[in-house]
Amino acid sequence: xxxxxxxxxxxxxxxxxxxxxxxxxxxxxxxxxxxxxxxxxxxxxxxxxxxxxxxxxxxxxxxxxxxxxxxxxxxxxxxxxxxxxxxxxxxxxxxxxxxxxxxxxxxxxxxxxxxxxxxxxxxxxxxxxxxxxxxxxxxxxxxxxxxxxxxxxxxxxxxxxxxxxxxxxxxxxxxxxxxxxxxxxxxxxxxxxxxxxxxxxxxxxxxxxxxxxxxxxxxxxxxxxxxxxxxxxxxxxxxxxxxxxxxxxxxxxxxxxxxxxxxxxxxxxxxxxxxxxxxxxxxxxxxxxxxxxxxxxxxxxxxxxxxxxxxxxxxxxxxxxxxxxxxxxxxxxxxxxxxxxxxxxxxxxxxxxxxxxxxxxxxxxxxxxxxxxxxxxxxxxxxxxxxxxxxxxxxxxxxxxxxxxxxxxxxxxxxxx
Numbered sequence: 001x002x003x004x005x006x007x008x009x010x011x012x013x014x015x016x017x018x019x020x021x022x023x024x025x026x027x028x029x030x031x032x033x034x035x036x037x038x039x040x041x042x043x044x045x046x047x048x049x050x051x052x053x054x055x056x057x058x059x060x061x062x063x064x065x066x067x068x069x070x071x072x073x074x075x076x077x078x079x080x081x082x083x084x085x086x087x088x089x090x091x092x093x094x095x096x097x098x099x100x101x102x103x104x105x106x107x108x109x110x111x112x113x114x115x116x117x118x119x120x121x122x123x124x125x126x127x128x129x130x131x132x133x134x135x136x137x138x139x140x141x142x143x144x145x146x147x148x149x150x151x152x153x154x155x156x157x158x159x160x161x162x163x164x165x166x167x168x169x170x171x172x173x174x175x176x177x178x179x180x181x182x183x184x185x186x187x188x189x190x191x192x193x194x195x196x197x198x199x200x201x202x203x204x205x206x207x208x209x210x211x212x213x214x215x216x217x218x219x220x221x222x223x224x225x226x227x228x229x230x231x232x233x234x235x236x237x238x239x240x241x242x243x244x245x246x247x248x249x250x251x252x253x254x255x256x257x258x259x260x261x262x263x264x265x266x267x268x269x270x271x272x273x274x275x276x277x278x279x280x281x282x283x284x285x286x287x288x289x290x291x292x293x294x295x296x297x298x299x300x301x302x303x304x305x306x307x308x309x310x311x312x313x314x315x316x317x318x319x320x321x322x323x324x325x326x327x328x329x330x331x332x333x334x335x336x337x338x339x340x341x342x343x344x345x346x347x348x349x350x351x352x353x354x355x356x357x358x359x360x361x362x363x364x365x366x367x368x369x370x371x372x373x374x375x376x377x378x379x380x381x382x383x384x385x386x387x388x389x390x391x392x393x394x395x396x397x398x399x400x401x402x403x404x405x406x407x408x409x410x411x412x413x414x415x416x417x
Contacts (some may be wrong), residue, residue: 002408008049009217014384017205023121023269026365028082029412030366030401030405030409030411031398031401031412031414032368032395032398032401032411032412032414033395033396033415034363034364034395034396034413034415035342035390035394035415036388037339037340037389038339038341038391039335039337039339040339040382042335043335043340043379043384043386044331044334045264045376045379046330046332046380047257047265047329047332047333048328048329049258049328050053050255050256050325050328051255051256051322051326051328052253052323052326053248053254053320053322054253054310055247056251056252056312057215058245059217059219059221059245060241060244061211061213061214061241061242061243062232062239062241062242063084063208063211063230063231063232063240063242064205065094065131065205065230067089067230067244068089068090068211068227069224069225069226069230069242070088070089070227071226072087072222072224072225073088074086074087074219074221074243075222077219077220079083079182080219081217081343082213082214082216083213085211086211086219087095087211087243088209089209089211090208090209091209094202097202097206097208098199098203100202100390101199101201101202101203104122104198105196107255108195109192111191112178112185112191112192115209117388120183121351122174122178125174125177126175126349128172129171130174130175131172133167133170135167136164136168139160140163140164145337148316158163167186167250169194172320176308178358187212188280195348206261211242213245217247218246218248219243219245219358220323221322222242222244223242224241228240230242233260245249246317246322247282248320250316251312251313251316252269252288252311253273253310253326253328254309254311255308255311255326255328256306256309257307257309258306259305259307262309263290264333265290265309265332266287266290266332267289268286268333269287270284270331271285271329272285272328273310273328274326275320276325277319277324278317278320281317283314283315284313284314284315285311286312286314287309287310288310288311290307290310293309295307309328309330310332311328311329321350334385335377336374338376339358339380340382340383340384341373341383341385341388342382342394342396343382343383344402345395346373346385347359347405349400351364358373358374359387360394361394361395361407362387362392362393362394362400363393363395363411363413364414367409368405368407368410370407371392371394373386373388374386393415395411395413
């Protein structure tokens with residue numbers, strides 16, 4: 001038992017002596033990794049995002065009438081032309097309404113013609129009444145002249161005066177009747193206009209039972225089948241989507257960019273797009289649209305905001321289909337012959353005056369020195385810096401050591417691969 005204890009004490013002593021030797025040899029510093037600041041001939045900064053392939057122009061086709069889908073003339077993948085009939089809705093009720101509306105138009109037009117005939121007769125009666133009134137006035141004037149000369153009795157003058165008053169009253173009555181008939185004609189004209197407008201509306205409904213393609217393209221989505229009931233959207237409620245027609249002559253990659261990167265993106269910046277469905281192929285494109293507002297956040301949990309960005313592909317492949325997932329890399333900046341260091345090397349430290357400074361830790365023998373730098377472009381895992389010389393060894397990690405590292409602290413360095 002005593003020999004065992006002595007052996008353990010001897011072993012412990014050897015371990016302690018060895019540890020002291022190592023600490024003296026390494027200075028007891030923190031183990032860190034370094035990497036020299038390097039100059040790159042070409043340095044690119046880019047933004048990566050994921051999304052899906054969409055057609056530049058597409059149309060979700062619904063129905064403006066309610067009814068049963070009695071005919072479906074296309075299937076998914078078919079090419080269609082603008083104006084082509086692609087489906088039909090049951091038109092029996094719409095056709096009956098159109099026939100009734102046409103009959104109402106004809107009835108109103110007949111009433112208008114009858115009113116016009118009566119009005120013409122009333123105008124003739126008025127003209128005759130005016131002629132009689134004029135003759136009575138002339139006769140009255142002659143009798144008055146003769147009465148002045150004493151050639152006719154007073155009774156004849158009274159008779160002529162009464163005749164003139166009677167014919168004048170007949171003129172006023174005929175004018176009033178004509179005005180009434182004119183009002184009747186105006187009402188009949190309004191009824192004709194109303195029935196014609198209603199006939200136009202009903203004819204439009206009947207015409208819309210034929211569903212036509214608004215654009216030329218390919219049927220990229222067809223969620224309905226013949227025999228289904230079709231409803232139209234009202235008061236914010238979505239109606240039935242019969243199909244989606246996409247113009248595949250121009251293809252976009254629609255991606256979601258994080259808010260931290262969206263301000264680095266500008267129109268006409270070049271981009272490369274890759275798809276899992278077509279491995280080994282990269283499609284070149286350019287930015288054609290940047291969302292002005294953030295996309296809605298799905299769910300109630302907090303999440304980073306994203307913006308929609310569209311990249312127009314220069315030479316779309318016939319294999320591309322709307323809905324395929326894709327990844328896009330947008331080249332935001334490019335510089336030549338600049339000095340870079342690993343992105344994780346750049347840290348922020350508070351100086352003696354209380355201000356925060358951005359810099360890197362430079363390995364100086366068995367200690368490190370905090371060197372303030374000015375940063376620039378970020379590209380991948382590297383960042384552009386100025387304030388250090390090319391080849392200067394900067395501390396790159398590990399993260400725990402770099403986070404707590406202080407100016408002048410002793411370290412044990414190892415060059416990272």
